[in-house]
Amino acid sequence: MHAAPQLAPSECPVAHTLEAIGDRWAEDVRRFSDFLKRLGVAKNILTVKLKAMVELGVFEVRPASNGSAYKEYVLTEMGRAAFPIVISMRQWGERFLYGSGECHSIMLDNVTNEPIETIIVRSRAGRQLSPEDCHRRLITREG
Amino acid sequence: MHAAPQLAPSECPVAHTLEAIGDRWAEDVRRFSDFLKRLGVAKNILTVKLKAMVELGVFEVRPASNGSAYKEYVLTEMGRAAFPIVISMRQWGERFLYGSGECHSIMLDNVTNEPIETIIVRSRAGRQLSPEDCHRRLITREG
DNA sequence: CAGTATCCCCCCTGATACTG
């Protein structure tokens, strides 16, 4: 959720941002310096962001697992549960924001090594909803 | 993708923003003034945003369907295809950013009137992936 | 009604220096 920069030619902020996010989350990046390097962000910014995400419950701080003296930032269940968001955004970006001939990355399931292909929205009864079906209304309820 | 405001007490920017977006997209809001009212945004901002989204291909401009003199902003296929993003974010927000006792909205399938419940990530082979499975790696390919 | 044109401000961000 960040300020949308202007769309640069052959460059999609959404997809690239999320590539970045996905990348960092997916790979074994847990330490402050790791995030620093991979994100290419200033230290003060990273400090603020990590702190906010820890407070929010997306990351959890732990003593380093390898015995070193440093802390680790690990995704919580809440954090891992955000993957579908990233995936749905990546899919949308890949479909609509890149030409078919352009270079872009695809996501692989690390278990089967297959491409992760579809985000599916399902009704409680199990019916699969098309984006068209998703036109819907909102209700507000208490409790 | 917007600048994340600081999290205010009992208020989640992500969820509220997306409620807003979802609301607007779901209901029959097509005219400039409608967006203006529902979004509570300044006219100059709305102008810029709509123009950007039209250029990007999310919205399409049409002469009004009801015969009035005004234009309509209608979601394109690209725009409608973004619903799963909204839904996945809403789900995440509802699950993690609200207490169970708090008032929040749920999404209904407008065909069956059932709550829309789950976002599912599926591998190409049809296997359903848990968020844990979603830990993955990225590859870059040409073409 | 549907924008356009200004002005202003906030806050996010980066750069840099400093600390334990």
Place this chain on the structure above:
DNA sequence: CAGTATCAGGGGGGATACTG
């Protein structure tokens, strides 16, 4: 290494007035 402190800038967003 892992932050903290401070300063400076730039862009997104709001408010308001104006136009066709």
